Amino acid sequence: MTTGAQNTLDAIRARGAVRAVVSQGIRGLSLPDGRGAWTGLDADVARAVAAAAVGDADAVEWLPTDPAERLARLVSGAADVATCNLSWTLGREASQPVLFAGVTCYDGEGFLVRAADGVSRPEQLDGLRVATQEGTTTAGNLAAWFGARGLRVEPVAYPTPAEALAGYAEGACAAYVLDRIALAGARATLPRPEDHTVLETAISREPMALAVREDDPAWFRVCRWVLQFLVAAEDSVHEQGSRTAAEGAAGLAGKHGPALGLDEDWAHRVLDAVGTYGDVYERNLGAASGLGVSRGANALWTEGGLHYPLPLH
Structure with missing residues (x-):
């Protein structure tokens, strides 16, 4: 198990990949396609983290895991993140040395x-x-x-x-x-x-969330702000009515990269790799995916949903 600030990020860069616990195969969330490439909302979250941390959205080592072993695999140090339709609960966070970095998708x-x-x-x-x-x-x-x-x-x-x-x-x-x-x-x-x-x-209530170990606050912050940026980028587009607004949000978030242990281009890479949260949702769960799951609680707060981005300034 890693200890000390920045150790997870350093280990990931030395390894060249983020190790991500995913489901054993759920369409729309995490599922390998015919070529073995992982698709889905959870998979895109892992890619976004890799884009920010490693500089390459494809630098992910996929770890399909059964539900009973998801947190155990993370806690053991065999994984860096768990993004696997895992619900954020008091019991899980109180009884395991893990922290939930943010909600990826609200469900039930x-x-x-x-x-x-x-x-x-x-x-x-x-x-x-x-x-x-x-x-x-x-x-x-x-x-x-x-x-x-x-x-x-x-x-x-x-x-x-x-x-x-x-x-x-x-x-x-x-x-x-x-x-x-x-x-x-x-x-x-x-x-x-x-x-x-x-x-x-x-x-x-099943707020599916991205989980990390509790022993590295710096890595926790990286993962939390990657998620927050995805939502903030969509919120910027919605507010300003232009796709270029997302680039502005990336520039604003990028200024804080060095303080997070990243560079100033991290948010631009996330945007290039997966788009905004709205893009991720539409591609994997919306009409474009063939599943047609309405946004509902996963809409922005201004549209009656629960996704409310924290300020990037």
Whole structure:
């Protein structure tokens, strides 16, 4: 495990790559394409960090990891960041030597169901089996939500997202429970996506966030401000009505690069590599992705969402 300011950044530069824990494959978040290149919102966050820290957005060592081992892999020193649809919770930050550098995507757990079953509300799943992933908070969320209503479901835990989806698709379970954004990606991989529906109801709050170890405040600050810059760049474009406003935001953020252990061009590299937060979202989850997940809580604060950029000055 690293100790002392700048050690993580120094180690990354010596290695030539950021080691990033990602999912074992969730479309829209982190999934390798046919050529083995990782795509998705979480993957783009890792690329943005690499662009800032190493100078090359492709300088990422991808570490696909099952949910139960995500933080353990980070804490052990085998990874530098975890960007893997990991929800920021008090329990995780209090019980593990990790810090969450910021929210990458606001979501909530929901249900993927077969349209032919006529299920339109979670309550209709009372008494049925539902597919979940091992190592997640899903079982607790299900017990809390259904228990409060005098209902219950039977969670069936699978080791990987692919196995959980297969268990549902093969009829072993009446629904697949996962973060709703991840379910949109899972639905798109089924042979006939139109035969399946993601219910509107969310049964939990799942602020997915970028995590780092707590032993290096300097690295924590780098990761936090890379995320903040992505949102601030989109906010600048929205405010000024011009794409060039994002370049202005990059120039403003770049002045603080040396104080962060970076150079003055770090934010320009992030912008060139992945664009603004809005670009990242649209490319991976919006209409351009084929998933069509509306921004909702992931819109800017001025558009009714929760993303509120901290000042760059």
